[in-house]
Amino acid sequence: MKDIYQIIFSHSSQMNKIKAMIDEIAHTDITVLIKGESGTGKELLAQAIHSNSHRKDKPFVKVNCAAIPNGLLESELFGFEKGAFTGAIIKKPGKFELANHGTILLNDIGELDVSIQAKLLEVLQDGMFSRLGGDGDVTVNTRVIATTRDHLEKSMMEGHFREDLFFRINVISITIPPLRDRKDQILPLSQYYFDFYK
Numbered sequence: 001m002k003d004i005y006q007i008i009f010s011h012s013s014q015m016n017k018i019k020a021m022i023d024e025i026a027h028t029d030i031t032v033l034i035k036g037e038s039g040t041g042k043e044l045l046a047q048a049i050h051s052n053s054h055r056k057d058k059p060f061v062k063v064n065c066a067a068i069p070n071g072l073l074e075s076e077l078f079g080f081e082k083g084a085f086t087g088a089i090i091k092k093p094g095k096f097e098l099a100n101h102g103t104i105l106l107n108d109i110g111e112l113d114v115s116i117q118a119k120l121l122e123v124l125q126d127g128m129f130s131r132l133g134g135d136g137d138v139t140v141n142t143r144v145i146a147t148t149r150d151h152l153e154k155s156m157m158e159g160h161f162r163e164d165l166f167f168r169i170n171v172i173s174i175t176i177p178p179l180r181d182r183k184d185q186i187l188p189l190s191q192y193y194f195d196f197y198k
Contacts, residue, residue: 058102
């Protein structure tokens with residue numbers, strides 16, 4: 001993947017500034033919010049932060065919050081105990097446990113249901129949560145990186161996104177410019193993906 005990183009962070013002064021920011025924050029455990037349109041490379045930036053951090057040899061776990069129904073997302077993120085619901089015949093760890101000591105990437109965080117937002121806030125504040133159907137605390141040390149296509153500020157003002165959670169995830173914010181504003185990268189990126197998929 002080094003080739004794609006070199007392409008993304010070259011041919012653009014805007015992306016060079018973002019690379020400098022990544023170099024600065026990668027070695028911390030600060031929560032990062034990456035903003036940008038679809039296809040701008042938000043996930044690649046998150047991977048770059050993880051790969052340059054002291055957690056680089058630990059798991060990097062991705063969750064697409066928009067692709068998982070809210071009814072399943074809580075158990076996907078936080079796991080469940082045996083017997084928590086019909087069909088829960090064994091205990092299953094969630095993505096936060098799988099990412100312990102590493103990094104979890106929450107793609108499209110604005111899609112989280114308010115009830116799940118409350119549980120996520122607890123993890124960010126205390127590093128603890130309960131599995132679905134459980135009454136004991138699970139402790140994790142997981143760095144959180146989140147992405148959004150939309151303006152979370154607007155969702156917050158409309159009451160769809162918790163204000164306290166917004167300020168917890170928006171400690172450092174990186175906005176990726178759309179590719180139409182990085183025209184010098186279009187040709188090298190096109191060539192990369194052409195070679196990659198041929």
